[in-house]
Amino acid sequence: MRIAIVDESAVRATIIEEGLAELDGCELFVLTERKGLLARIEEIGPDIVLIDLGNPSRDVLEEYFAVSRALARPIAIFVDESDDDAIAASIDAGVSAYVVDGLAANRIRPLLDLAVKRFNAFARLQSELAEAKGKLAERDMIDKAKRILMDSRRLSEPEAYGEMRRKAMQSSKRIADIAEALVTAHELLDK
Amino acid sequence: MSDELKIGFLPLVDACLPILAHEHGFAEEEGLTLVFQRDVSWATVLDRLLYGHSDAAHLVAPLAIATTLGRGRPAQPIAAPFVLGLNGNAITLHTDLAARIDAPEGLGNPQGIGAALARQAAERAGSGRRLRFGVVHRYSSHNYMLRYWLASCGIQPDEDVEIVTISPPFLADALAAGEIDGACVGEPWNSAAVQRGVGVIVLATAQIWRRGVEKVLGLREAVLEDKRPQVEALIRAMRMAGRHFIEPENWARNADILARPEYLDADPLLIRRAISDRLVLRQGGEPIHYSDFMFQYREAANFPWVSQAEWLYTQMVRWDGGGFDPQDARKAARVFRPDIYRSALKDVDDILPSASSKVEGSLDSPLAVTTQSGDMTLGKNTFFDGMSFDPDDMQTYLAGLP
Numbered sequence: 072m073r074i075a076i077v078d079e080s081a082v083r084a085t086i087i088e089e090g091l092a093e094l095d096g097c098e099l100f101v102l103t104e105r106k107g108l109l110a111r112i113e114e115i116g117p118d119i120v121l122i123d124l125g126n127p128s129r130d131v132l133e134e135y136f137a138v139s140r141a142l143a144r145p146i147a148i149f150v151d152e153s154d155d156d157a158i159a160a161s162i163d164a165g166v167s168a169y170v171v172d173g174l175a176a177n178r179i180r181p182l183l184d185l186a187v188k189r190f191n192a193f194a195r196l197q198s199e200l201a202e203a204k205g206k207l208a209e210r211d212m213i214d215k216a217k218r219i220l221m222d223s224r225r226l227s228e229p230e231a232y233g234e235m236r237r238k239a240m241q242s243s244k245r246i247a248d249i250a251e252a253l254v255t256a257h258e259l260l261d262k
Numbered sequence: 263m264s265d266e267l268k269i270g271f272l273p274l275v276d277a278c279l280p281i282l283a284h285e286h287g288f289a290e291e292e293g294l295t296l297v298f299q300r301d302v303s304w305a306t307v308l309d310r311l312l313y314g315h316s317d318a319a320h321l322v323a324p325l326a327i328a329t330t331l332g333r334g335r336p337a338q339p340i341a342a343p344f345v346l347g348l349n350g351n352a353i354t355l356h357t358d359l360a361a362r363i364d365a366p367e368g369l370g371n372p373q374g375i376g377a378a379l380a381r382q383a384a385e386r387a388g389s390g391r392r393l394r395f396g397v398v399h400r401y402s403s404h405n406y407m408l409r410y411w412l413a414s415c416g417i418q419p420d421e422d423v424e425i426v427t428i429s430p431p432f433l434a435d436a437l438a439a440g441e442i443d444g445a446c447v448g449e450p451w452n453s454a455a456v457q458r459g460v461g462v463i464v465l466a467t468a469q470i471w472r473r474g475v476e477k478v479l480g481l482r483e484a485v486l487e488d489k490r491p492q493v494e495a496l497i498r499a500m501r502m503a504g505r506h507f508i509e510p511e512n513w514a515r516n517a518d519i520l521a522r523p524e525y526l527d528a529d530p531l532l533i534r535r536a537i538s539d540r541l542v543l544r545q546g547g548e549p550i551h552y553s554d555f556m557f558q559y560r561e562a563a564n565f566p567w568v569s570q571a572e573w574l575y576t577q578m579v580r581w582d583g584g585g586f587d588p589q590d591a592r593k594a595a596r597v598f599r600p601d602i603y604r605s606a607l608k609d610v611d612d613i614l615p616s617a618s619s620k621v622e623g624s625l626d627s628p629l630a631v632t633t634q635s636g637d638m639t640l641g642k643n644t645f646f647d648g649m650s651f652d653p654d655d656m657q658t659y660l661a662g663l664p
Contacts (some may be wrong), residue, residue: 105432106439124310127429129303130399134427137334137400162313167305 072178075117077102079126083193087121090189094182109135119179120169121186124162136169157183164190209247216250219257265492266295270307270319273300273431273526274448275536275556276347276477277320278507278516279564283499285519286506292495300524303429304399311480312338317489318496320346321480324401324574327594333582334401339593341486342478342571343602344497345564349468350476350536350556351404352452353411355444356437359393360462360544368550369543372469372646376415383422386443396428396436396445403476406577407467408446413664414647419581434458448476449536449556450528457532459545466541468554471623473563473643475570478598486602494606501612504559513537554641561640562613562633566598569619569653576656576663586657595653604634613638623650 074097078084084101091099100115102108108128112120112135122129154176161168164187170179213235220231235253239246271277283289284296299316301307304325311319312335326340355365363378379393386393397405409419419425428436430447434455437445445452446467455461467474479500486493506512517534520526526533535541539555542548557563575594579586600618607614613636623645630639644650651659 124306125302127302127432129305130429131427133305133334134400159313162309162315167309 072096072119072174072182073098073100073115073117074182075100075102075112075115075120077108077120077122077126077128077132079103079105080123083123083190086193086196087186087189090185090192091182094185097182108132118171118174119182122167122169123190124165124167129167132169154180160184160187161190163187165194166190209250212247212254213250216253219253265293265489265495266297267318267489267492267496268297268299268316270299270301270310270316272302272304272307272320273528274320274477275450275520275526275533276350276448277525278520278537279346279500279503279558280318280320280479280496281520281525282503282507282516283496286503288499288502288506289496291502292499294492294495294499296496298524302431304402308335311340311482317485318479318481318493320477322399322402322404323475323478323570324403324406324578325399326478326480327571327574327578327597328401330593330597331578331590333578339483340480340597341483341599341602342480342566342597343486343493343599343606344479344500345475345566345570346477346479346500348476348557348563349466349471349474349554351407351446351448351467352463352541352555353408353444353446353465353467354433354437354452354455354461354463356440356442357460357462357544359443360464363464365462365464367543367547369466369469369552370464372411372465373415375464376411376417379412380415380417380422383417387422392422392424393443394424394426394441396426396433396442396447398430398447399427401578403474403574404446404448404467406574406581407470407474409581410577411465411470411646416664434460437461450526450532453532453535453542454529456542456545456547457529463541463543466552466555468552468557469646471643471645472554472641473557473561473622475567475574478566486599490602493602497603497606498610501559501564501607501610504564507537508559510538561638562615564603565615566600566603567615567618567620567622568595568598568600569622569651571595571598572619572653572656573622573651576651576660579660580663586660591656608634612636619653621650621652 076084076087081103084103088099088101102111105128166186168183217231220226220234235246235249239249269280289296307319310316326342329335329338330340362382383393397408412419430451433445433447433451436442437455437460452463456463513534517530517537520533521528521530535549536556539553540549540551572595575591604614614634616632616634623643625640625643628639628641
């Protein structure tokens with residue numbers, strides 16, 4: 072089975088590719104370039120095309136498939152009308168699949184399940200990364216707030232931190248929120 | 263009480279009404295919280311609507327009908343209780359092609375430009391590479407407007423030229439790379455191509471059909487039934503947004519809102535021009551004013567006339583082939599839901615037409631019409647070739663088209 076993975080995010084495409092590589096009898100093609108996409112697809116002649124929902128080329132690709140219906144290898148959207156759960160799961164994961172008409176559902180289902188898993192894995196990775204970035208930003212914010220307290224009230228660093236922690240506990244807020252409020256107030260008063 | 267509705271949209275100026283209903287608090291006044299889902303292809307906007315990621319969506323009107331009829335997707339009935347706007351699109355030609363057809367300084371007339379284009383199309387077809395035009399989707403008003411114009415000017419869209427699908431934000435790229443010779447897309451993407459010097463705007467779609475139906479608010483029929491009060495509240499909020507939208511003193515502020523990264527992520531200057539019916543046609547030119555370029559609010563512009571859906575169905579038959587099917591025609595007509603629109607606005611001070619259908623393109627001068635409340639004069643609504651569409655006789659209309 073020839074599978075084309077269309078994704079402008081090269082990292083995600085690689086993650087999907089790695090996931091699908093464990094399937095037997097599959098040949099994988101990764102397309103990350105918008106330019107010349109249809110020519111590449113024509114050249115590859117895939118049985119299945121996987122494309123992420125955020126890809127601006129989706130309408131272009133769908134039109135190509137609609138037109139090629141008249142050709143020898145008609146491509147239909149998704150697996151099968153009856154396989155609605157599989158479609159819903161793939162949309163939830165952010166991937167759509169186009170399949171050459173007549174491919175047996177039992178050959179496609181495991182592939183689609185795997186693709187969905189890999190998409191979800193990538194999404195998890197991204198949110199972890201965002202969380203890590205957020206934590207880093209929080210630490211910066213706390214440092215800034217500490218310096219403001221140290222300067223304006225002539226406190227030592229542990230004292231400044233202690234003050235913020237006390238305030239946070241009193242008002243049952245997070246230290247990062249107290250720090251943010253302090254920095255915002257300082258910026259406002261400073262101007 | 264605050265009910266939430268999630269709305270899918272593509273970054274185009276005519277996604278303005280739900281966005282402004284949210285930003286100016288009209289939705290909140292109706293007890294609604296609107297959440298937005300921005301996407302970059304109609305396929306994804308539609309998939310999210312069909313699989314429940316969104317409750318309602320900004321949709322090209324023919325796509326709502328195509329989905330109901332099961333074209334391109336398994337059939338699912340879509341309801342469109344509100345037209346998000348009329349026209350607002352333009353035809354942009356590659357700078358070289360515009361020079362070859364000797365495009366006038368201002369907007370030309372559709373016949374004249376069509377005749378010049380027909381000569382170029384014949385020449386190019388003779389040399390083996392037909393002129394290629396981009397539209398945003400097979401089931402878009404852009405495709406039908408472009409085809410209507412070409413066919414009326416003696417250019418057969420599927421034989422004399424080639425029509426392909428492009429993604430509007432990449433119009434300028436596609437022109438610059440020579441992938442297409444022209445396109446019909448919405449704003450601000452024509453203007454973005456002009457700004458880059460790769461395209462010249464030669465026509466506004468309003469010149470092809472003065473009151474052409476454009477985007478609709480689409481929902482799954484089942485969702486509409488389920489969330490009827492919220493949808494009606496949304497309709498009222500969008501009418502308020504429309505009233506705000508057409509006031510000149512609000513143009514700058516609204517353009518700034520729409521330009522934000524979470525909405526259109528585009529140049530506020532270009533958006534403001536579209537809102538105010540002003541366009542720069544070629545690089546370095548002065549903005550010209552073309553009234554009704556993008557038609558909003560007035561003359562009950564948001565009312566979903568059943569005859570509009572029926573006209574779109576005739577174009578679908580015309581270009582998809584397969585012949586006229588009375589059952590499909592009825593299903594297509596049912597997509598537009600004036601009953602919901604009326605129900606939403608019956609107790610507020612707004613204009614509600616008495617009829618649900620009209621002969622499209624029949625008014626060459628303004629006409630006062632009866633309404634359930636308020637006075638309304640419908641303006642000129644002609645097709646450029648003088649034809650009119652009687653929804654009671656779709657087959658005769660189809661037979662009379664070139």
